[in-house]
Amino acid sequence: MGQSAEFDAIVVGAGPAGATAAYHLAKRGFNVLLVERGRGAGSKQVFGGRIYAEPLREVFDDLDKAPIHRWVRRERFTILDGDRELTLDFRAGASTSFTAYLTQFTQWIAQKAVDAGAVLADEVRVDGLWLDGGRVRGIVAGPDRVAARVVIVAEGVNRLLLERAGFVHRASPRELALGVKEVIKLDKKTIEERFGLEEGEGLAWVLLGEVTDFIPGGAFVYTNRDTLSVGLVVHLGGAYQLLRDQVHVLAERLRTHPRLSRFFEGGDIMEYSAHMTIEDSVGYMPEHFAYDGMVIVGDAAGLLLNTGLTIRGVDYAAYSGYLAAKGVERALSEGDASAEALRRHYEVPLRESFIYRDLMRHRGASYAMKNPRMFREYPRVALDTLEEIYTLGRETPLPHEALARALSRNRVGFAEFALRMLKVVMSL
């Protein structure tokens, strides 16, 4: 057995959740160890995404110094089917989110943690939680055990430690989605020209339909400073194995799609990565966010909201890390790291926060989004309706006639359609 050292807190995983928790605890004078299996913090994050800023302003008072690529003003939503395309293009009055490389963003947080005095031990995989009669006493890594007053589990969506120690059930494929992302290099000017952006302005684009092979899920394009993040997220459902083998084909199809390839033309692919993400957050959540000697933050706690149009994981992760740090501070200052104390100081504030409330509110919508008809029949109804309205011969149909014909062509009942649409609209 190797030597052991005492820490106030050990954080497992230097993603946005863990790095933030480590930063806020170190800043408050605690002796913190941040353990990451990758080379450097953030090295295992999937490159490129859009991050919502508002919650982070409370977490980082110097957010404007973060490695931000572009502030997103343009939101685009597209349904593709063959050579038909329906696009909604929205330019917001103000920007509340930015694009960034998650790797850089996480490194930025981790550097703050190190500057505040946290010890970052990278290239070390934690193999298990050190359990002592149900209480978490520390971590096990290879032959070494290290003890801490509190362990903060920030291991992300692939939560082997929590599973192995019996704190959570094994995730069912229904609760997960698979994301793939490519980073395509283009110069700054070209990006702004092709996407019709002002200088420094960002675009977030969601695409449905043919691009995901009508499998439930969506594709996305984000503009970074001089690259594009292009990818898709497909719900795993029962088709896990099939998708795992197919998903790179989908990514390729997205990039070479005749209606889209002109946006990517001439760009070099710099990165390709695939990563799991949470689909059914509430189903995936652990029963509690705190146990004796341990709190759970970020993706590992199931804190991710994918509405189909927007995805929020990074801001939730960082914010939960921040709440955890504040909760752990209170618990430790009372000298009590029991489940009860940690729940009082972390779990309760988390459940009262916008994160948990929104996850619960969106639960129903998430079921609506899971209906496969959302991704094949309904988009086609929209396209067929527009086709009826715009592609005129002699007759000019009334709008409801156009819709009725589109519905019957796609074998969708009117009542069903109206109800679904209502549900989705309400959820937005």
Next chain:
Amino acid sequence: MSLEMMVGIKWVPNTQNVRFDPKTGTLIREGVPSIVNPADLDAVELALKVKDTYGGRVRVITMAPPSAVKGIEHVIGMGVDAGVLVTDRVFAGADTLATSYVLSQAIKKLGLPDLLFFGQETIDSSTAHIPAQVASWLDLPYVYYVDRVEEVNREEGYAVVRRKLEDRYEWVRVELPAVIAAALKSQVPRPVRLSEKLRFHRDKPLQTLTNKDLGLDPRCVGLRGSPTIVAKVTWMPEVPRKRQVFKGDAREAARWLVKKLAEEGILVREDGRWRVRVA
């Protein structure tokens, strides 16, 4: 006194991730993380195995910019006792002669170890000059392609090492102190341990040497001390593969292959025999 070992490591851009810009003919290093030269981990592992058997101390030394501390941290994570960073602006732009000169003078200053290990070659230059040059600056015996240290006898001042050659092994008895280059990919470098990482952060077993410490003549180091001139760098264009697959038995496959190669003009028929065409 116990056994003293030192390992030279180089901090290199991870060339597996480096791509070539065919337009400008330069390496695209943007965003490419550096790593410890992989062959040097063989050397570190070889030294740590000697330490496992005989005890003693293993230090690493690198001439590099300060960012190489991350590399020193990595090998200390593996169990190396301490690291020495040799760094100074005047050392920049060195070729292998100037690099080996600075390294050998730094090693002399630190005190000659019993065993001085190196990797076989680097992934970013692959000259394999450094170990031999250091050995000659220090006037020490040099054995390379070593995959095993069989015996170290400090009292009698010798070591027996095994050299891994293409078709055979060779055992060499060498006088101490000696310079040893580990055979490429001959070891499985041990994983980083959390307790060793914690030791690194707690004890900071790190020493920095600049030219203030070494006092070397500026004309013999860095760019000025480097007689090598890189006249030109070019690259091997990738040949697009035709990806033809033949299915059938070996005899037929051989005939098919010969026919194809002849069609491509790679094989030519001369005096009733097939011959590879000389370009």
